[in-house]
Structure formats: structure tokens, C-alpha cells
Amino acid sequence: MAAKSIISRPVYGTLSPQPGKHHLFVADAEGALAITGMAKNAPAGFFDGAEIVFIPGPDGKHIGALEALKPAQFHLAPSFASLLPRLKQTLTNAHMGLRLYLSGTEGLIGQAMQVALEAGIDHTSMQTEHRGSLARRMQCVHCKGITENVTTQPATCSHCGLLLLVRDHYSRRLAAFQGVCINAEDRSEIPPMEEIFR
Numbered sequence: 001m002a003a004k005s006i007i008s009r010p011v012y013g014t015l016s017p018q019p020g021k022h023h024l025f026v027a028d029a030e031g032a033l034a035i036t037g038m039a040k041n042a043p044a045g046f047f048d049g050a051e052i053v054f055i056p057g058p059d060g061k062h063i064g065a066l067e068a069l070k071p072a073q074f075h076l077a078p079s080f081a082s083l084l085p086r087l088k089q090t091l092t093n094a095h096m097g098l099r100l101y102l103s104g105t106e107g108l109i110g111q112a113m114q115v116a117l118e119a120g121i122d123h124t125s126m127q128t129e130h131r132g133s134l135a136r137r138m139q140c141v142h143c144k145g146i147t148e149n150v151t152t153q154p155a156t157c158s159h160c161g162l163l164l165l166v167r168d169h170y171s172r173r174l175a176a177f178q179g180v181c182i183n184a185e186d187r188s189e190i191p192p193m194e195e196i197f198r
Contacts (some may be wrong), residue, residue: 008170010106012130017042020125021049021097024090025071026083027110028055030132031104032062038101039069047071051090055085055108080111087112090120103129107137109149110175134197138166139176146176152193154182163190166197 015038020175025035032054039047051073056063067074077083087096091098102109107156109128116126135149138157152162157179164179171178183189 006168006170008172009168010110010128010170010172012109012128014038014101015101015127015129017046018099018127020099021095022163023047023050023099023101024094025052025054025101026052026087026108027052027102028080028104028108028132029057029061029106031102031129032056032066033168034103034129034131035101036062036069038067051075053077053087055079055083055104061150084115087115090121091121094119094121098125098174100126101129102126104131105133105135106130107135107175110137110170110172114172114175130176136166136197137176138164138179139171139174140164140179142181146174150177150179150193151197153196154191155179 001020015034017038027035048068050071052066053075054066054073055077064115097131098121100121102112109130113126135151138147138150138155140157140162142156142162143160145157147155147158150166154165157164162181165182167178167180169178182191
């Protein structure tokens with residue numbers, strides 16, 4: 001658990017049905033459970049005007065449960081990069097009353113929120129719920145490269161190869177945690193790697 005003094009650290013809630021004309025859900029893997037859990041409290045016909053965009057992950061779990069909600073539109077994507085054009089287009093064409101629900105990993109939530117803010121969607125029209133892996137999206141402050149799905153502390157930058165301390169500082173602009181060289185003064189000092197972000 002992150003220290004309470006780190007104000008940049010995202011705070012997630014629990015999805016709940018909101019009034020609105022259009023509901024857009026973006027989720028990955030276990031994020032589907034947040035949507036199906038919310039559906040239990042949703043009024044009849046809530047998903048009639050809903051669109052669900054889902055990245056199922058390698059096991060393909062939860063697809064059937066989301067399809068059973070009978071949303072107006074249901075799209076599967078293999079990765080966030082592959083769903084990005086659709087998400088940008090949907091948000092660009094959105095009208096007043098859109099409600100955006102983001103659930104799953106921090107990487108997905110952060111990147112989707114970043115796209116929504118760039119499209120002019122007000123943050124009060126978004127809900128987030130973290131589900132699944134605690135793996136982090138990390139930016140190396142030295143080479144500016146992004147490394148996805150970081151689970152260890154320290155972690156190796158996938159771009160420049162530096163050994164990085166994964167800080168709890170989170171950049172909303174980059175949708176990533178910051179990684180700083182852990183052995184800048186003596187590169188021969190290599191602390192043991194521990195898997196702590198699972």
C-alpha cells in the first residue's frame with residue numbers, strides 16, 4: 001500500500017450505474033468482474049445504450065459474462081494499442097451525457113483516462129475500479145522510455161537497460177510510475193530483484 005503522503009498516487013473507487021444517455025465501458029482481464037458486479041445494481045435496460053470494449057487477456061475469461069449483459073455494442077481487442085483508434089474516435093464523437101467506466105489494471109485505467117481527458121471528457125464523468133494485477137507501467141526518467149507490466153523492484157528499463165527503483169510517484173500526464181536509476185553512483189552494486197507488484 002502506498003504512503004498516504006504521496007498525493008499523485010491514483011485512488012480508485014467502485015463502479016456504480018450513473019444516469020446518462022450513453023455508457024462506455026473499457027476494461028481488461030479481471031476488470032470484467034467490476035462491470036458484471038455493477039450490473040447487479042443497474043436498472044433494467046441500463047446496457048441497452050452501452051458499449052463495452054474489452055481486452056480479455058490470454059485466457060479469454062469473462063467474454064461470455066460481458067456478452068450476457070447484452071450491450072448495444074461489444075468489441076474485443078488484443079491490446080490497448082489496438083483499441084486506441086476506436087476509443088479516440090468514440091470519445092471524439094461523444095455527446096453530452098456520456099459516462100465512462102474504466103476497470104482493470106492500472107496501466108489500462110491510466111492510459112484510457114489520459115485519452116478521455118485529451119478528448120475533453122470531464123473527469124467527473126469517469127469512474128474507475130482497479131481489478132487484477134498490480135503490475136505497473138513505468139517511465140524511465142533517464143531515457144523517457146515506457147516499460148509495461150513491471151512486477152519487480154528494482155526493474156530493468158526495457159529501452160536503456162538501467163536498473164531502476166520503481167517509485168510510488170505517478171504521472172497522470174504519462175499514465176506511468178516513475179523509475180529512477182538505483183545504482184547511479186556505483187553500477188556494480190546490484191540489489192536483488194523482488195517480485196512485489198503482482
